[in-house]
Amino acid sequence: xxxxxxxxxxxxxxxxxxxxxxxxxxxxxxxxxxxxxxxxxxxxxxxxxxxxxxxxxxxxxxxxxxxxxxxxxxxxxxxxxxxxxxxxxxxxxxxxxxxxxxxxxxxxxxxxxxxxxxxxxxxxxxxxxxxxxxxxxxx
Numbered sequence: 757x758x759x760x761x762x763x764x765x766x767x768x769x770x771x772x773x774x775x776x777x778x779x780x781x782x783x784x785x786x787x788x789x790x791x792x793x794x795x796x797x798x799x800x801x802x803x804x805x806x807x808x809x810x811x812x813x814x815x816x817x818x819x820x821x822x823x824x825x826x827x828x829x830x831x832x833x834x835x836x837x838x839x840x841x842x843x844x845x846x847x848x849x850x851x852x853x854x855x856x857x858x859x860x861x862x863x864x865x866x867x868x869x870x871x872x873x874x875x876x877x878x879x880x881x882x883x884x885x886x887x888x889x890x891x892x893x894x895x
Contacts, residue, residue: 776814778804835859 757765765784772780785801804811813823839859840852847855861870 776812778808778811835863
């Protein structure tokens with residue numbers, strides 16, 4: 757493929773990707789699956805196939821969701837680095853994973869959902885002594 761044709765192909769595939777037409781991206785890749793580069797192309801196609809639902813960028817934009825990596829990098833900084841890393845901080849792997857899960861719930865504004873999930877069995881069993889005080893007043 758000439759350099760000019762390759763540039764055109766890349767631009768077309770990028771448009772499909774940004775528009776959320778992942779099937780078209782896969783089809784375009786399948787057309788290149790010939791010759792000695794076939795295994796590398798197949799690996800790339802498999803990457804897109806296995807992540808189809810994660811690459812519906814037009815749908816994400818329509819719902820006001822970010823599609824860039826900046827949000828993920830910021831979340832890593834806020835959720836992971838600021839809590840789990842620091843001078844003199846050491847974690848057992850299991851404890852770090854638990855803390856990370858709790859911190860993610862807190863930072864995503866879903867702490868109450870977590871509480872509801874954790875305390876539901878106690879509330880259903882009538883075990884008021886296991887519920888936080890604010891929940892016993894409301895119950």
